[in-house]
Amino acid sequence: MVPEAGRWLIGWWRDAPAPRRGTVRFVAVSTAAGVALAAGAAAVAGPWDGGQRKAERDHAAAVSLARHAGGGGAGAGRGAVTAPPVLGTLRGGARPPGDLGAALEPLLHDPALGPGPAAAVVDVATGERLYGAEEGIPRTPASTVKLATAAAALAALGPEHRIETKVVTGPDGGVVLVGGGDPTLTARPQEGPGPRPAALRDLADATAQALRGHDGGPARTHVLYDASRYAGPALHVIGPNENIAPVSALMVDEGRLDDSAKGPADRTADPAVDAARAFAALLRERGVQVDGEPAEGRADAAARPLAAVSSPPLATLVERALTNSDNDIAEALARQTALASGQPASFEGAARAVTARLAALGLPMDGVRIADGSGLDRADQVSAEFLARLLARAAEPARPQLRPVLTGLPVAGFTGTLRDRYRRDAAGRAVVRAKTGTLTGVNALAGTALSPDGRILAFAFLATATTSPDAAQGALDRLASALTAPR
Known part of the structure; x- marks a missing residue:
């Protein structure tokens, strides 16, 4: 039998996001089996299913892996080699991991x-700390704090939660567009495969139909917009910036003023106004006469609902936020955590709510300070021990709601913010998955790596006062790759 922890860990590595889809035959051979298994993940793209890879819940896959592990069956004796060393280490670590200090300290x-x-390095299966260097001293984490934001949001709301944007009746024959805080709401046509964001076009279709009524006659209205679900200042402490829009409960396409979907871009100064204008234009395209320009208003509690659309599941939002280091989604996740926790949906309220949720997970909170959801604020402070423990916590079979923290991690050399890294350092390619963090003078990397003996290791490396981001990133990548090298 493959133990529950081992079964999940194997399924997770098998279905890591990758550049193409295909079929891989897994053969486990001694201590190299773990590396072969993880390298195979680079050739398999598990489809996004509510934010979690399907294989995580695929009993048939687990049974197949158990057959490989246990011998017997039709495949036995025909080149299908059993792999007790790999599965044994996943049970709890029958062998020591080697001298990590000797491998890491020269690189540090x-x-x-x-x-x-x-x-900090932690064995995911056992929770044992395998290595530490200044691991308890808080540092500026940059975007690795998104791991904390994601875990808090998943703990507060669950992976299936969706954020609703709706239209209700307003005064004098008008309608009110009510923002719920979905930054992925889009005004663009859907292109390509993948999870479909909530579409402003669909909202306009349903609203126009509701306004026309059963007779299908012409409709006339005016548009108000309500972004009051969020509180406090909309601007991040870094001010107007191409890395983040003003944080609003109502926005389309993250307030981007170009056709980009990720990375830096010019942003609108007023996301709610732009969203309302786009919605009014879509109503006009659908034959609704819209009087005047949209104006700010409040939805009445007794207003009649006309139409609604919902975001992808929270798990999908978490994965997108981590894979692409999306600041707008991260700040939205923090505010959704605040709303679920009875706090004001502001920077301050979100920070309190996220901190409380993390503490409730039993993480080491000494010196931890959460100032925002994205990591753009240098006032954020976490330790390497905190990040490594958080990643290990997300792998616990008893906490499946936290799983997207791991499935959203970029794959070294293939996806997200690690796509263009590990070109020179091939050792960690495909077998390292990690969240990056970069501010001027700050570089961080926190994620998981597959050791030569089949262990999943959670790690965090935090560096401050760096002078060359490229050189620092290369040094961090070598540290993570060292976890995968034979010792």
Whole structure:
């Protein structure tokens, strides 16, 4: 029998996001089996199913893996080699991981990492801390704080939660567009495969039909918009910036002023106004006479609902936020956590709510300070131990709601913010999955790696006072790759 923890860990690595889809035959051979298994993940793209890879819940896959592990059956004796070393380590670690200190310490002294970088490595299956260097000292985490934001949101709301944008009746024959806080609401036509965001076009279709009524006659209205679900200042502490729009409960396409879907871009100064104008234009395209320009208003509690659309599941939003290091989604996740926790949906309220949820997960909170959801605020402070423990917590079979924290991690050399890294350092390619963090003078990497003996290791490396981001990123990548190398 494959233990529950081992079964999930194997399924998760097997269905890591990858550049193409295909079929891979898994053969486990001694201690190299773990590396072969993870390298196979680079050739398999598990479809997004409510934010979690289908194989995580695929009993048939687990049974197939158990047959490989247990011998017997039709495949036995025909080149299908059993793999007790791999599955044994997943049961709880029958063998030591080697001298991690000897492997990591020379790399930690790389001048590119600045003075005294912090490091923590934890065995995911057992929770054992395998290595630490200044692991308990809080540092600026940059975007690796998104791991904390994601875990808090999933703990508060669950992976299936969806954010609703709706239209209700307004005064004097008008309608009110009510924002729920979905930053992925789009005014663009859907293109390509993948999870479909909530579409403003669909909302306009349903609203126009509701306004026409059963007779299908001409309709006339005016548009109000309500973004009051969020509180406090909309601007992040870094001010107007191409990395994040003003945080609003009503926006389309993350307030981007170009056709991009990720990365830096010019942003609108007033996302709610732009969303309302786009909605009014779509109503006009559908034959509704819209009087005047949209104006700010409030939906009445007794207003009649006319139409609604919902975001993809929260798990999908988490994965997108982590894979692409999406600041707008991360701040929305923090505010949704605040709303679920009875806090004001502001930067301050979100910080309190996220902190409380993390503490409730039993994580080491000494010195932890959450200032925002995205990591753009240098006031954020976490330790390497905190991040490594968080990743290990997300792998616990008893906490399936946290699983998207892991499935959203970029794959080294293939996806997201690690797509263009690990070109020179091939050792960690495909077998390292990690969240990146970059601010001026700050570089971080936190994720998971597959060790040569089949262990999944959670790690965090935090460096401050760095002078070259490229050199620091290369040094961090070498540290993560060292976890995968034979010792």
